[in-house]
Each structure stands twice: as C-alpha cells, then as structure tokens.
Amino acid sequence: MTFPITYLSYFRTSDYSLSNSAENYNFNNSLFSNNDNYVDSEDDINTSGHYKLLILITSKIEEYHHRRLLRRILFGIEDNLVPCMKYDTSIYYRFLIPPYNVNKKTYRSFVSESVEYNDIVEFQHLLHSNYTQETILDWTQSLKNSNISFDHAVLLDDYSIISLAKLKMALVSYNHSPTKLQNIVWSNFDDSSVDDMFVILGSKAISTILANKDLFYNTDNRNIATQAYFYNKNERQSLSNNWSDLFFVNDNKRFITFPSSLDYIPRDSTIAVRKLYSKHELLSVSKYLLISPVSACQQHIPSSIAIVTSSYFHDRLSNCTPPMLDVAYMTSENKRNYAQRHGYAFVPRSLEFQPYQSYNRKLKSRGRIEAVKKVLPHYEWVLWIDNDAIITNHEISIQNLFNRFYQLAISKKKKKHKASKTSAKNRTNENVSNTLNKRNDEKYYYDEGVSRPKKDTMLNAGVFLIRNSNWSFEFLKRVQTIKDMHNDKKTEQASMWKLLKKHPTLRDHTLLLRDDHIFNTFPDVWQKADFVLHYASDTCPAKFMLDYFKKNKD
Structure with missing residues (x-):
C-alpha cells in the first residue's frame, strides 16, 4: 500500500x-x-x-x-x-x-x-x-x-x-x-x-x-x-x-x-x-492521526471449515475441584492444534453464553446455537464441540468424517429408497464434501450430522457438524423458538430431538449417527483410535480431563 x-x-x-x-x-x-x-x-x-x-x-x-x-x-x-x-x-x-x-x-x-x-x-x-x-x-x-x-x-x-x-x-x-x-x-x-x-x-x-x-x-x-x-x-x-x-x-x-x-x-x-x-x-x-490498521495475518484463502467451541468455562456444580477454568487452556489448545494441523479455523466463543448465564444457569447450553449461528455464515461447515470434549485422534480430518458419513448415507438411503446395489456401486466418494452438498440429488444430501449414542434416548449435541445452508439456519431458528426450551429442564439438544421427531422431513437433512465411535464417544466406551472423548455425563469433568492430558500429549 x-x-x-x-x-x-x-x-x-x-x-x-x-x-x-x-x-x-x-x-x-x-x-x-x-x-x-x-x-x-x-x-x-x-x-x-x-x-x-x-x-x-x-x-x-x-x-x-x-x-x-x-x-x-x-x-x-x-x-x-x-x-x-x-x-x-x-x-x-x-x-x-x-x-x-x-x-x-x-x-x-x-x-x-x-x-x-x-x-x-x-x-x-x-x-x-x-x-x-x-x-x-x-x-x-x-x-x-x-x-x-x-x-x-x-x-x-x-x-x-x-x-x-x-x-x-x-x-x-x-x-x-x-x-x-x-x-x-x-x-x-x-x-x-x-x-x-x-x-x-x-x-x-x-x-x-x-x-x-x-x-x-x-x-x-x-x-x-x-x-x-x-x-x-x-x-x-x-x-x-x-x-x-x-x-x-x-x-x-x-x-x-x-x-x-x-x-x-x-x-x-x-x-x-x-x-x-x-x-x-x-x-x-x-x-x-488518521491511524489505519496494519494486518497481522493474511486471509487470502479462508478456511471452509471452522472448529467452534465455548470459551466460557463454568462448572455444573459450584464445588467442582478442580474447576473447568483449570483445564481451559489445555482443552482449547487441544482443539486449536487440531485445527492448525488440518488448515481449519478455530473459533472459541464466550459472548453468546453470557446472557444466558445471567438468565438461568440451566439454560447455558442455549449459547451453542447462538454461537453457531454467528460463526456459520463465514464458513461452509462448522464442527461444534463442547469444551468438556477432547479431540483424541488428530489424524482424523473432517474430510475423513465426510468419507465415513458418505458410506452411512448410502446405507441409510439405500434402505429408505430401496436403491439397487448397482446404483450404489456406481457412486464414488471422489469428492466427499460435495457428496453431502449435492443439491441435485436429495438422497445423498445432508445439512447436519449429529450423534445419538446407542444407549441414549435422544441425540447428544455436544458434538455436531452443520453446513452453511438455508435449511440449517431455519432449523437452528426453530430450535430456539420451541416453547419447551424455556423450561429449566430442557436444553437445546432436547429441542433438536423434539423437532426431528415431530417433523420427519427434517430427518431427511440430518444424519443421526448411532455408532458410538465415529464422532462423539463417551468415556465408558471410548477407545484410543476414536475421534472425540466427551465427558458429557460427568458433573465435574475437569478432573478426568486433567488426567487425560497428563497421560496423553497432543
């Protein structure tokens, strides 16, 4: 200049x-x-x-x-x-x-x-x-x-x-x-x-x-x-x-x-x-003084994928020892290192969580939806991952997940539409991202991937992948407006699940993963090669997370 x-x-x-x-x-x-x-x-x-x-x-x-x-x-x-x-x-x-x-x-x-x-x-x-x-x-x-x-x-x-x-x-x-x-x-x-x-x-x-x-x-x-x-x-x-x-x-x-x-x-x-x-x-x-900013980084090729998490570190119980603040830097660096390795953006957010903290502590998870809505317009895909979840296999890229989702999508759509084996074999996963984006083939088209663990009665929204599309924004908006969401016992994942059950057409855009090891794995079934270890069921997860980080260094 x-x-x-x-x-x-x-x-x-x-x-x-x-x-x-x-x-x-x-x-x-x-x-x-x-x-x-x-x-x-x-x-x-x-x-x-x-x-x-x-x-x-x-x-x-x-x-x-x-x-x-x-x-x-x-x-x-x-x-x-x-x-x-x-x-x-x-x-x-x-x-x-x-x-x-x-x-x-x-x-x-x-x-x-x-x-x-x-x-x-x-x-x-x-x-x-x-x-x-x-x-x-x-x-x-x-x-x-x-x-x-x-x-x-x-x-x-x-x-x-x-x-x-x-x-x-x-x-x-x-x-x-x-x-x-x-x-x-x-x-x-x-x-x-x-x-x-x-x-x-x-x-x-x-x-x-x-x-x-x-x-x-x-x-x-x-x-x-x-x-x-x-x-x-x-x-x-x-x-x-x-x-x-x-x-x-x-x-x-x-x-x-x-x-x-x-x-x-x-x-x-x-x-x-x-x-x-x-x-x-x-x-x-x-x-x-007409001071103009001087950029510290280039944005010539913005990433099409963002890893998004909460940077508001709170505890489910007031007496948790150690508190989540003690693992804040470790769990964040875990995700940042993963994003840097694969060329993704890493976007931690706290602003969207703070209003709900003052409104009602039990509604803290509503901030996930606000954060994803804020970040999603800048990227093609967003992977939301809770801050009490750890990426345990950095070898697995989002593209690898697309590959696995592709195979699951074929299997699911084959059963639903009774597609012939010949038709399925003729399809390739040459471009796995486009496979999920292909607008001219609704049978192989998804906007969201989310886990429903085998033992759970509903989905778990602590880890989910969502595409930048009109459907996604409308879906997130509807999640926020469900009346039951204002009940203290309800969270956004309960609202998601209610929407998907009440409106079967929404399920056509959502890949529900019943596998415990591909996407979002709980401690009792976690294996070393799994992508994510999620301490969702622990009221004070920081202790277990510290133990993991001491034993395993990225």
Whole structure:
C-alpha cells in the first residue's frame, strides 16, 4: 500500500557520525529521508518466522476494553469470527499481562479473551517479583526457541497509540546503515517523569543492553532503556560488550505525551502518543492521526471449515475441584492444534453464553446455537464441540468424517429408497464434501450430522457438524423458538430431538449417527483410535480431563 504524502514530511540532510562511542541524538528530521515512493508490500505471505516489527503491549488484566480497542485500531481485528491462525505478514504482536490478583469473575473473562484471540502472554510467575521493561527484553530473547526473530521491537502500554504505518515508513526511510538501525534505541527520554514502557529497539540493541545492564543499575530511572540512555549520556567511559554500537535517538517530536487537547498534537510528524487513559482519548487521537490498521495475518484463502467451541468455562456444580477454568487452556489448545494441523479455523466463543448465564444457569447450553449461528455464515461447515470434549485422534480430518458419513448415507438411503446395489456401486466418494452438498440429488444430501449414542434416548449435541445452508439456519431458528426450551429442564439438544421427531422431513437433512465411535464417544466406551472423548455425563469433568492430558500429549 502507498501511504498519504502527509506521512512523509521528512527532510534530507547530511549524515551523522561519532567515533568509538555509543551515539546520542536528540530528534532531528535529518535522521530520516523523504521517501514519497515508500510501499509496504503486505501482499506477500510471510512464512519465514522473521518479522519487521515485534509489537509488545503491556496491559493490566482488567483492561479488556483497551485491548479490544487496540486490536481494532492497530490490527483491524473486530472479533474472532475469522481468526488469525498464522502470523504471516511483517508484524507479530502480543499483549503482555503483568502479575495479577483478581476475583474469579474477572479471571474467567480474561481466560475467555485469551483463548479467543491467542495473543496474550502472562507473567503470573512473577507475582512476587518485579515486572519491568527488562522482563520484556528478556522474554524477547526467548522467542528464538519458537523460531521467531525480528528487526525491531516496539514496547508500549495500553494507554498508548501508535501509527505502525508511519513507524514502518520511518524505519525504511532511515538515513543510516542497516547495522546502525539494528542497534537503535529510540524513544522520548526528555521527560524523566514519563519513564514508561514506550521505546523502539533494534534486535541487536536489546542483546547489547542486557549484556551491559550491570553498568547502570544504580541510576534513578525505572526502565532499562531509559537507564541505558542516561548512562550513555553521562558516563561515556568504561564502555564494553559492543556498547559503542548502540545508537540512541531522543525523539520528543514524533513520540509525545498527550497534551490534553488534539489541537496541540502535530498531525504530520507524530508517530505515537502516550498517556491516553480513556477509550474516548484512544479513539479520538487515533482518528485525528488518521491511524489505519496494519494486518497481522493474511486471509487470502479462508478456511471452509471452522472448529467452534465455548470459551466460557463454568462448572455444573459450584464445588467442582478442580474447576473447568483449570483445564481451559489445555482443552482449547487441544482443539486449536487440531485445527492448525488440518488448515481449519478455530473459533472459541464466550459472548453468546453470557446472557444466558445471567438468565438461568440451566439454560447455558442455549449459547451453542447462538454461537453457531454467528460463526456459520463465514464458513461452509462448522464442527461444534463442547469444551468438556477432547479431540483424541488428530489424524482424523473432517474430510475423513465426510468419507465415513458418505458410506452411512448410502446405507441409510439405500434402505429408505430401496436403491439397487448397482446404483450404489456406481457412486464414488471422489469428492466427499460435495457428496453431502449435492443439491441435485436429495438422497445423498445432508445439512447436519449429529450423534445419538446407542444407549441414549435422544441425540447428544455436544458434538455436531452443520453446513452453511438455508435449511440449517431455519432449523437452528426453530430450535430456539420451541416453547419447551424455556423450561429449566430442557436444553437445546432436547429441542433438536423434539423437532426431528415431530417433523420427519427434517430427518431427511440430518444424519443421526448411532455408532458410538465415529464422532462423539463417551468415556465408558471410548477407545484410543476414536475421534472425540466427551465427558458429557460427568458433573465435574475437569478432573478426568486433567488426567487425560497428563497421560496423553497432543
């Protein structure tokens, strides 16, 4: 993309040089060249694991609304209906959560958010220690263990806003050598009272500062980059460990503290504004600076299949030990790993469950229908799986299930329509997905696959597969409007079953699986090769799920 000329108000002057010492520069436009032809080639899919920018945003656990707003402003993420499954552009971002001590309600909401967006790193292990800028820099060095590398790290908090487009353009138009750019330490160091997280560091600068941290531990400043800046400014002797390669830029023009009014913000030159304590200020400043989002992932070929689950973790009984929250990350990662392996989207949802929690705890499962209705328009097929179910065989793809359903469909329709054996043999499962979608052959056409375990008197909706079709949406709507659904003893699966029994024509679109091992298996009959292990009958399933995860690692 090409950025507006208003972003490019830089001037070309002579280069800077200092010999045999680290460099300190106050802001000067001449550090950056005028580059009217700058184009950010985000159309290229990045599979290297190396990123131009590593964006790290410190955020207190309770600041959910700020994180939600920053996802939208900075990265264009409105919700998780079409999630980022791979970071395949030039940026990689994470929200960093300092140690916390919060109530269960706040923690449950946080876990839901963390599971849904998969962009949060917790530092809870530092509960009785200090969380500082040095903590973050140490963490960046551990990314190499995940084969992640970067050119520059951008550290800020959730009370700040930054134009990533302007920043990337400024780094591209930088007048110095690439080596010097890798050693840059760039922030506004003028106001010592504003000793916050905000700083931009080259990847080599981080390792150099960490290697020399003992030199400046006695300085008054809290953050290590600020300590390094003032040490370098005042103590130019005894420099070692590549310190002379560092390049400090003190920039009080592009990186500013909110001056209380938009009128005092230079729109053309400002890259970042900090100390924005309200959502209104974040929104107002981002609009004033014309900040446009920079995508963290590509969506060139959206998945036709989504794995959907609940990210609202509750217990059927109030005294369950351990609670479902204790297995929240494990059961979610189990499904996310499966989705990533097969190229599917993974969409955990909590929003649709919360209204029903306040209305009546026993109606919590109604959220399944709302969640599926919300996600289904974005995909061809949705596999709903309860969060107390575990995918135990990751080798089985949804396409494999289609194959097995195809054989069952043939058998079922042969009996119903007395189809000849010759006709059945002439059919192939060359395209198993289309077999279930084929509109011109209703005998082999289904919109929903759901399990009815052999010992159960009705179906179990803890795992079901449903197609994006008019029939499916009408069916889900009718499930929600059944009068009995408002009885405390009824759930959406009871409503589904009632509909299918009352209206036989609906059964023509639904494949009821009486096999216990293909699709949705309960613990008493589960075998290792089965697709899903579902603890539907256990009032406190977390204990059994923990036991499974300890014994079996995906």
